[in-house]
Amino acid sequence: MVITLLYVLIFLLTLLLFHLVKMRSEVPRKRAKLPPGSMGWPYIGETLQLYSQDPNTFFASKQQRYGEIFKTHILGYPCVMLARPEAAKFVLVTQAHLFKPTYPKSKERLIGPSALFFNQGDYHIRLRKLVQGSLSLDAIRNLVADIEAVAVSASSSWSSGQMINTFHEMKKYSFEVGILAIFGHLEACLREELKNNYSIVDKGYNSLPTNIPGTPYKKALLAREKLSKILSDIVSERKEKKLVENDLLGCLLNSKDDKGEVLRDDQIADNIIGVLFAAQDTTASVMTWIVKYLHDEPKLLEAVKAEQMEIRRLNEENNQPLTWRQTRNMPISYKVVLESLRMASIISFTFREAVADVEYKGYLIPKGWKVMPLFRNIHHNPEFFTDPQKFDPSRFEVAPKPNTFMPFGSGIHACPGNELAKLEILIMVHHLVTNFGWEIVGSESGIQYGPFPVPRNGLPARFWRESITC
Numbered sequence: 001m002v003i004t005l006l007y008v009l010i011f012l013l014t015l016l017l018f019h020l021v022k023m024r025s026e027v028p029r030k031r032a033k034l035p036p037g038s039m040g041w042p043y044i045g046e047t048l049q050l051y052s053q054d055p056n057t058f059f060a061s062k063q064q065r066y067g068e069i070f071k072t073h074i075l076g077y078p079c080v081m082l083a084r085p086e087a088a089k090f091v092l093v094t095q096a097h098l099f100k101p102t103y104p105k106s107k108e109r110l111i112g113p114s115a116l117f118f119n120q121g122d123y124h125i126r127l128r129k130l131v132q133g134s135l136s137l138d139a140i141r142n143l144v145a146d147i148e149a150v151a152v153s154a155s156s157s158w159s160s161g162q163m164i165n166t167f168h169e170m171k172k173y174s175f176e177v178g179i180l181a182i183f184g185h186l187e188a189c190l191r192e193e194l195k196n197n198y199s200i201v202d203k204g205y206n207s208l209p210t211n212i213p214g215t216p217y218k219k220a221l222l223a224r225e226k227l228s229k230i231l232s233d234i235v236s237e238r239k240e241k242k243l244v245e246n247d248l249l250g251c252l253l254n255s256k257d258d259k260g261e262v263l264r265d266d267q268i269a270d271n272i273i274g275v276l277f278a279a280q281d282t283t284a285s286v287m288t289w290i291v292k293y294l295h296d297e298p299k300l301l302e303a304v305k306a307e308q309m310e311i312r313r314l315n316e317e318n319n320q321p322l323t324w325r326q327t328r329n330m331p332i333s334y335k336v337v338l339e340s341l342r343m344a345s346i347i348s349f350t351f352r353e354a355v356a357d358v359e360y361k362g363y364l365i366p367k368g369w370k371v372m373p374l375f376r377n378i379h380h381n382p383e384f385f386t387d388p389q390k391f392d393p394s395r396f397e398v399a400p401k402p403n404t405f406m407p408f409g410s411g412i413h414a415c416p417g418n419e420l421a422k423l424e425i426l427i428m429v430h431h432l433v434t435n436f437g438w439e440i441v442g443s444e445s446g447i448q449y450g451p452f453p454v455p456r457n458g459l460p461a462r463f464w465r466e467s468i469t470c
Contacts, residue, residue: 116128
């Protein structure tokens with residue numbers, strides 16, 4: 001009898017324990033809360049506030065009020081903005097599979113949906129390897145003499161005494177370097193056709209996306225069709241002549257996937273235009289800022305000039321052009337480039353989209369919301385860069401803390417052409433300071449966004465040739 005009661009008691013206790021566990025499992029988990037912030041007006045959100053003031057002020061004021069994770073609503077989308085290095089790493093590196101790159105469809109139409117930065121997965125991995133391979137250190141080390149020739153040609157009219165738009169001139173230079181990296185030595189008439197039509201696409205890229213005839217966007221769509229035709233002709237000629245080149249086009253043409261399939265002509269065209277787009281305005285913006293920063297810091301300019309003049313002296317003594325090894329040994333100039341990238345922060349932020357509900361630091365990032373790591377906020381945070389508003393290249397004598405300096409992005413979608421960009425900037429710096437003096441025209445300072453930050457009015461300046469004896 002006692003044993004029977006004991007079994008019953010054990011059974012009842014087991015049943016009670018099972019019931020308690022079941023009840024506990026059925027208690028709904030507390031859903032993570034949205035980050036603090038303001039969503040603004042219906043639909044338009046805070047877009048007007050963002051575009052009616054300096055974006056730096058907009059982001060900085062939000063961070064000051066709400067902290068380093070906050071929500072807003074811009075360009076028709078709810079967004080979560082992140083201003084910490086570890087948050088940027090979470091989105092772009094460690095949990096990158098939870099966030100896909102995202103761009104407005106209007107912009108995708110102009111560049112092409114098969115472009116590298118609109119994709120992810122196996123196709124993205126394949127294209128990234130191709131682009132990275134064609135722009136690797138081994139690939140670009142042979143371009144030094146050609147890039148220097150482009151710099152000489154691009155600046156040939158600067159010494160006339162006329163005022164020039166520095167940003168526009170640097171865009172011409174970076175476009176020609178892009179053409180060189182993609183096609184090698186391309187016929188002048190084809191280069192001109194590509195330049196003219198790409199310029200129209202470039203002007204329409206950030207315009208109101210409407211198909212009304214005569215609008216910048218409609219003109220850009222028509223120019224994009226012409227670009228496709230020009231690129232198709234170039235590709236056909238390469239295929240017909242069976243040319244084997246080491247430039248980007250050669251890499252794209254010679255690529256086969258696991259099934260032995262080659263890239264379609266439209267995929268090749270989209271990626272060529274994508275590389276041109278990624279390479280031109282961003283690099284030109286940095287070079288324009290360098291012209292301004294060196295102008296504003298005479299002692300620094302003298303130090304850079306002394307470094308570059310020593311290289312010029314050696315080359316004139318040995319009757320040789322600028323070499324790859326020399327571009328890798330310009331410590332003062334290189335730190336100027338790095339500090340310019342930090343100060344200007346040409347890529348102020350990047351867009352990602354959550355592919356699932358994501359919880360970070362106790363906050364919910366809902367599926368479908370845009371996520372924006374704020375590179376500029378991180379680059380200008382005094383916690384990581386002392387006196388961040390001061391232009392001080394010496395700060396790069398010590399490597400920045402991990403994930404605090406991301407001028408080319410981070411993770412699998414980081415810019416694959418960053419080494420080419422730094423190389424062409426250093427070559428331009430060498431050519432600039434060893435051949436020219438310059439003054440900025442007008443006292444008006446400030447920044448304009450289109451969308452990348454450049455000095456107001458493109459930095460009007462006058463250049464003159466300096467006869468310097470080494």
